[in-house]
Amino acid sequence: MSFSSLAKQELCRLEELRDCCALAELAALLHGCAILHLGREGWRLSLSTESPAVARRTALLLKHVFLVSPQLNTLQRRRLGRSKVYRLTLGPGPEVLQILLKTGLMRQSEEGLTFTRAVPGSILRRSCCRYAYMRGAFLATGYLNDPEKGYHLEICGTDAEYAASLCRWLNRQGLRARVVSRKEVQVVYIKDSEQIVTFLSMVGAHKALLEMENVRVEKDMRNRVNRIVNCEQANIEKTLSASQRQVEAIQDLERLGGLRRLSPALLKTAELRLEYPDATLQELGEYFSPPVGKSAVNHRLRKLEQLACEWKEKLGEE
Numbered sequence: 212m213s214f215s216s217l218a219k220q221e222l223c224r225l226e227e228l229r230d231c232c233a234l235a236e237l238a239a240l241l242h243g244c245a246i247l248h249l250g251r252e253g254w255r256l257s258l259s260t261e262s263p264a265v266a267r268r269t270a271l272l273l274k275h276v277f278l279v280s281p282q283l284n285t286l287q288r289r290r291l292g293r294s295k296v297y298r299l300t301l302g303p304g305p306e307v308l309q310i311l312l313k314t315g316l317m318r319q320s321e322e323g324l325t326f327t328r329a330v331p332g333s334i335l336r337r338s339c340c341r342y343a344y345m346r347g348a349f350l351a352t353g354y355l356n357d358p359e360k361g362y363h364l365e366i367c368g369t370d371a372e373y374a375a376s377l378c379r380w381l382n383r384q385g386l387r388a389r390v391v392s393r394k395e396v397q398v399v400y401i402k403d404s405e406q407i408v409t410f411l412s413m414v415g416a417h418k419a420l421l422e423m424e425n426v427r428v429e430k431d432m433r434n435r436v437n438r439i440v441n442c443e444q445a446n447i448e449k450t451l452s453a454s455q456r457q458v459e460a461i462q463d464l465e466r467l468g469g470l471r472r473l474s475p476a477l478l479k480t481a482e483l484r485l486e487y488p489d490a491t492l493q494e495l496g497e498y499f500s501p502p503v504g505k506s507a508v509n510h511r512l513r514k515l516e517q518l519a520c521e522w523k524e525k526l527g528e529e
């Protein structure tokens with residue numbers, strides 16, 4: 212099961228169902244995926260989702276807030292990998308209009324009934340309800356990337372006006388959401404991992420949050436360890452190859468009788484290098500008494516290499 216589905220399942224199992232929050236969550240679910248039909252007998256509402264958990268949750272909320280029981284049907288989709296679709300239907304009847312008005316999907320004004328294409332701020336005054344609305348929006352059309360593959364949370368819809376309103380509203384809640392239009396679909400998304408964690412904490416997806424934090428820490432650690440290992444590896448190789456070259460040069464000098472002619476400082480350097488082939492320049496400098504700096508050691512070792520070359524050249528060696 213995908214990370215997104217697991218997060219949704221977790222949210223659907225939340226049992227905190229205050230009346231105010233139940234209404235807010237339901238409002239977002241309906242705004243995200245309800246389809247309305249007006250017939251002779253009044254409004255009919257249907258809601259389709261691929262998640263059985265979301266279908267059950269919506270039915271539960273409808274029952275909790277409006278004391279109605281929608282009908283549940285399972286349909287087999289022909290295309291798209293023959294996935295199942297769970298459809299709730301309610302009405303036609305006057306109770307549907309009540310639901311539409313109370314959840315803020317419709318408004319009664321002087322001009323009559325109008326659809327609202329904005330987040331219904333009037334039912335979201337408390338922070339508990341605002342979080343419930345986010346939860347509903349995510350359950351309706353949300354998607355959360357597996358954090359191993361990258362950080363991305365989105366809520367999709369076809370209505371550009373609603374998407375813009377949802378995005379502005381999320382930003383007022385302290386999140387940094389953006390909208391992008393993908394073909395016919397409007398996508399409200401959050402990319403930043405910290406922000407996604409905040410969102411998950413607001414909506415109550417604590418398991419998903421922990422999972423994501425674990426992945427985040429692990430990834431971070433892996434990256435840091437890799438960086439350190441690469442860096443150390445490179446340093447070790449550099450030290451070894453330079454030191455091997457130096458040791459060879461000194462051995463050449465010894466073999467060709469050049470050591471006798473060295474100044475005391477160079478001779479000491481040569482002796483120390485042979486004694487401590489793995490030491491860094493700094494460490495080598497510390498073996499002198501009095502100690503000498505890294506650059507002086509470097510200079511002397513270069514000089515030794517240079518002398519070895521000169522000696523070899525003089526004696527006709529390669």
Ligand SMILES: [Zn+2]
Pocket residue numbers: 229230231232233337338339340341343
């Ligand atoms: Zn509430």
